[in-house]
């Protein structure tokens with residue numbers, strides 16, 4: 001990839017695509033990680049004498065919608081970069097174009113949500129051309145969006161001299177280490193809702209790893225595929241054959257697969273509901289497994305001991321509803337306790353767990369990408385990486 005080393009920003013207006021798709025609650029940013037992670041690139045460009053025009057998406061609006069305005073994000077950004085100012089115009093508009101004309105070195109403008117533009121997700125060439133008028137060089141630092149071949153990610157990158165920002169570089173370097181000569185033993189921990197979201201990454205990683213630990217709702221599709229009684233737990237009925245074939249493949253490759261031995265179950269997903277622990281293969285309806293149980297937490301911690309490389313994506317249970325967050329937190333602790341290992345975590349809930357435990361610094365890399373990190377591990381590249389080559 002072309003990187004910031006290749007760009008002399010002095011006197012240039014630089015268009016920077018960041019990923020400020022951050023969680024908001026009542027107009028307040030709940031987690032600033034993605035904002036903080038963009039600062040090294042922004043400060044480097046400013047110190048080098050550039051003015052900056054920032055582009056980002058937020059959420060998945062269907063056209064302009066004040067609920068998805070980047071205004072609250074700009075407020076959070078200003079706490080770290082006081083020179084930043086929000087310009088509430090769609091980034092492809094004439095108003096936005098006019099607004100950025102007079103920018104002088106040191107000035108920073110964040111334009112409105114790129115997904116307010118109908119052509120953004122279609123990678124419309126006309127929209128890309130209107131974005132390209134906003135700057136003289138383009139820096140892609142939105143690793144979390146680098147799997148989207150959208151106008152503000154790849155379209156505009158083809159029209160301007162384009163470079164990877166520091167965050168892009170850091171993410172690609174760390175995730176590449178999970179694919180190229182990883183130290184063994186190598187363990188992967190997967191959780192979350194659906195096997196179907198993780199098929200690609202499982203297929204790509206199986207030949208490289210020694211242990212696969214599966215929790216979250218996706219474990220029930222594997223358990224059911226093995227003929228276990230999973231009660232009312234979430235199962236992808238149309239993926240049972242696939243789950244069986246992934247298990248067969250793991251066996252052929254000599255990968256140890258660890259599925260839950262016991263689960264914390266309840267009749268409904270609700271904070272404070274009465275819970276019971278059942279063996280994972282004998283959950284009576286209408287109970288559903290909502291977290292890995294205490295024996296599984298120990299077994300998973302034991303399976304992680306001694307590993308030299310580990311990747312974790314996806315919560316072990318319904319992380320957002322306590323007490324079903326306990327299993328996820330315990331996996332976070334077990335990974336953080338590994339000494340000298342190369343450990344990477346990616347994905348919203350798993351990263352939130354690490355942050356809640358205050359153990360971020362105990363991981364070698366905490367990815368700002370959920371879907372992007374999975375797709376990178378599946379394919380070894382991303383549209384946003386290819387376009388910078």
Ligand SMILES: Nc1ncnc2c1ncn2[C@@H]1O[C@H](COP(=O)(O)OP(=O)(O)OP(=O)(O)O)[C@@H](O)[C@H]1O
Nearest residue numbers: 192193216217289290314317318319347348349370
């Ligand atoms: N046992 C379970 N039953 C029902 N839902 C579950 C269970 N375990 C986990 N989930 C749900 O899975 C969802 C997260 O799954 P997802 O596949 O999106 O995770 P992820 O890859 O970490 O992605 P994200 O980046 O969105 O967190 C959470 O909303 C969680 O409540």
Ligand SMILES: O=C(O)[C@H](O)COP(=O)(O)O
Nearest residue numbers: 019021059144145370371
């Ligand atoms: O949060 C993310 O994973 C990225 O910002 C991409 O968002 P998207 O899935 O809506 O494209």
